[in-house]
Amino acid sequence: GESVGLHLPTLSVQEGDNSIINCAYSNSASDYFIWYKQESGKGPQFIIDIRSNMDKRQGQRVTVLLNKTVKHLSLQIAATQPGDSAVYFCAEDSSGSARQLTFGSGTQLTVLP
Amino acid sequence: KAGVTQTPRYLIKTRGQQVTLSCSPISGHRSVSWYQQTPGQGLQFLFEYFSETQRNKGNFPGRFSGRQFSNSRSEMNVSTLELGDSALYLCASSLQTGGGYEQYFGPGTRLTVT
Numbered sequence: 001g002e003s004v005g006l007h008l009p010t011l012s013v014q015e016g017d018n019s020i021i022n023c024a025y026s027n028s029a030s031d032y033f034i035w036y037k038q039e040s041g042k043g044p045q046f047i048i049d050i051r052s053n054m055d056k057r058q059g060q061r062v063t064v065l066l067n068k069t070v071k072h073l074s075l076q077i078a079a080t081q082p083g084d085s086a087v088y089f090c091a092e093d094s095s096g097s098a099r100q101l102t103f104g105s106g107t108q109l110t111v112l113p
Numbered sequence: 114k115a116g117v118t119q120t121p122r123y124l125i126k127t128r129g130q131q132v133t134l135s136c137s138p139i140s141g142h143r144s145v146s147w148y149q150q151t152p153g154q155g156l157q158f159l160f161e162y163f164s165e166t167q168r169n170k171g172n173f174p175g176r177f178s179g180r181q182f183s184n185s186r187s188e189m190n191v192s193t194l195e196l197g198d199s200a201l202y203l204c205a206s207s208l209q210t211g212g213g214y215e216q217y218f219g220p221g222t223r224l225t226v227t
Contacts (some may be wrong), residue, residue, distance in 0.1 A: 034216070043117070043203050043218030044156070089156065100146070100169045101216065103156035 012110045019077040021107045023090035026071060030092035034101065035064060035075045039086045047075070047088075077109075085111045115139065117206050117219035125225045131192040134222045138185050138206030145187040146216065147179060150201040159202075162187055191224075199226045 013019045031052040036044035048059045050066050057064050063076040073090050087108050091101040118137045126132050138145050147159040158171040162181035179189040191198055201223050205216040
């Protein structure tokens, strides 16, 4: 079956540096993508989303890039802070009106002091 | 505004038993989705309810079922529990909007089957 996967399971960055988390998806019918952050003991927290008719979207300190040609999604975090340490998931939705997300396996981001 | 709440937070059951988990969505949210999270399989979609109707279902056996009430609160039930059902069960609610949507997740119910 088609799935969403992540290139790297772990990522360590220095505090203040920029982080880039990558995600590959295989379902070309997906039209909506979301990045979530999950801290230990908590549910996933919405970070930013992007629709397939866009290739870039910016939020506060975060930017999501979508490359439909190579089916690649990335999350950029500017000036990474210790509070950014968490597992980051990308998710895709190809279900249309229903809320059915297919999640990637996650990347553990560790921010070093 | 209160977030998504799930009860109970922790649960220990024995193989063969059944369990019911509860989810209260954010006020005004009519869509409730359920996910199972395990270290081996990650986050997997179980089902989604909107206005008391199941709109979509993931690839889980019939032992997994759910329902939604008129106040949008939702329950999921797992019958004849197996060891492999041990997981974090997450509920998420969202507004029904025409464009993109934000799913807000609850803290989850940690189910341990022994």
